[in-house]
Amino acid sequence: MIGNEREMLLDAFDSNWIAPLGPHVNAFEVEFAQRVGTKHAVALSSGTAAIHLALIIAGVEQGDTVITSSFTFAATANAITYAGATPIFIDSESMSWNLDPELVAVALEDGQQAGKLPKAVLAVDIVGQTADYERLQSVCARYGVPIIEDAAEALGASYQGRSAGQFGEMGCFSFNGNKIITTSGGGMLVTDREDWALQARFLATQARDPAPHYEHSHIGYNYRMSNLLAAIGRAQLENLNVHVENRRAIFNRYRDHLGKLPGIELMPEPEGWYSTRWLTILTIDPASFGATTTDVRLALEQENIEARPAWKPMHQQPIFANCKMYGGSVCERLFEQGLCLPSGTSLSEGQQMRVIGIIQSLQSS
Numbered sequence: 285m286i287g288n289e290r291e292m293l294l295d296a297f298d299s300n301w302i303a304p305l306g307p308h309v310n311a312f313e314v315e316f317a318q319r320v321g322t323k324h325a326v327a328l329s330s331g332t333a334a335i336h337l338a339l340i341i342a343g344v345e346q347g348d349t350v351i352t353s354s355f356t357f358a359a360t361a362n363a364i365t366y367a368g369a370t371p372i373f374i375d376s377e378s379m380s381w382n383l384d385p386e387l388v389a390v391a392l393e394d395g396q397q398a399g400k401l402p403k404a405v406l407a408v409d410i411v412g413q414t415a416d417y418e419r420l421q422s423v424c425a426r427y428g429v430p431i432i433e434d435a436a437e438a439l440g441a442s443y444q445g446r447s448a449g450q451f452g453e454m455g456c457f458s459f460n461g462n463k464i465i466t467t468s469g470g471g472m473l474v475t476d477r478e479d480w481a482l483q484a485r486f487l488a489t490q491a492r493d494p495a496p497h498y499e500h501s502h503i504g505y506n507y508r509m510s511n512l513l514a515a516i517g518r519a520q521l522e523n524l525n526v527h528v529e530n531r532r533a534i535f536n537r538y539r540d541h542l543g544k545l546p547g548i549e550l551m552p553e554p555e556g557w558y559s560t561r562w563l564t565i566l567t568i569d570p571a572s573f574g575a576t577t578t579d580v581r582l583a584l585e586q587e588n589i590e591a592r593p594a595w596k597p598m599h600q601q602p603i604f605a606n607c608k609m610y611g612g613s614v615c616e617r618l619f620e621q622g623l624c625l626p627s628g629t630s631l632s633e634g635q636q637m638r639v640i641g642i643i644q645s646l647q648s649s
């Protein structure tokens with residue numbers, strides 16, 4: 285919290301709008317849509333809820349398939365199963381660590397041949413860097429399959445000058461405690477289509493049909509954001525650029541001190557991309573570095589510093605073991621060699637230099 289969060293929260297509290305509706309919810313939606321550059325935004329209880337509703341609105345139903353990244357947080361794939369569908373996983377490409385458009389094309393062609401096209405491509409902007417949407421959009425357009433953007437980690441990122449969240453028919457954001465901005469928990473669905481925004485609000489509030497009594501012709505959900513949390517979100521959004529710049533400064537310091545060590549690579553940021561650097565993940569090739577990712581993680585743990593392995597790909601998870609997978613070598617390497625370093629914006633320069641010093645001391649080639 286670095287700005288007006290406390291004042292805004294107290295304003296919401298004092299107004300007695302202690303409910304999943306109220307003036308801060310409405311204002312947060314307007315300000316968020318403006319910032320991301322979409323016509324509409326719908327404030328929800330989590331990013332997972334946003335993805336779930338986006339899939340339902342895109343027409344995903346029981347028995348359908350949805351294409352997504354294997355290299356992602358489980359929430360992405362879980363939401364597909366909430367809609368009754370089965371994920372089809374795709375490997376990352378080395379350039380952006382995101383969905384490989386060539387493999388997406390192969391999966392869509394297979395679906396076409398089999399007479400059952402996936403209902404949507406749920407593209408993830410992993411650790412705050414967007415997928416290659418120019419290529420993805422042209423592949424998906426060829427098959428008429430809509431893109432939904434999981435931009436949970438990418439608020440404030442851009443691609444070819446346009447903000448993350450604009451690249452699908454719908455975009456999904458998270459305000460969980462560890463995200464770029466937080467409301468402690470929350471999410472946002474963005475879209476240019478008014479009918480979809482209205483449908484999202486309808487489904488998020490138990491799908492009450494217009495009637496004086498309680499009338500229901502659809503299954504609904506309790507997914508709306510609280511007015512108290514929206515107040516915090518508005519104050520966080522005011523400082524979005526600062527939050528992103530802080531994350532990028534942390535990444536840049538790691539890159540400056542560790543990026544040239546033999547065997548160490550950081551996520552590339554290709555020309556035209558602007559990443560939030562939500563997390564700094566580096567990969568360690570033990571043959572050139574002289575120590576494995578696990579060696580480094582344990583050495584940090586010895587000093588009471590938590591570092592975590594990168595996402596274990598979804599196709600390697602027991603619960604998704606039966607799902608189709610296209611490719612795999614890129615994301616499998618990211619898991620084997622990847623390490624997420626402390627990246628929270630409360631990390632001081634001195635603390636970060638301790639992390640850097642320990643990693644440098646392990647290099648022995």
Ligand SMILES: *Cc1c(COP(=O)(O)O)cnc(C)c1O
Pocket residue numbers: 329330331332333356357359360408434436437457458459460469470471
């Ligand atoms: C955090 C996250 C989500 C889920 O957001 P919640 O608000 O925690 O439900 C979905 N996808 C990705 C890629 C995430 O990082």
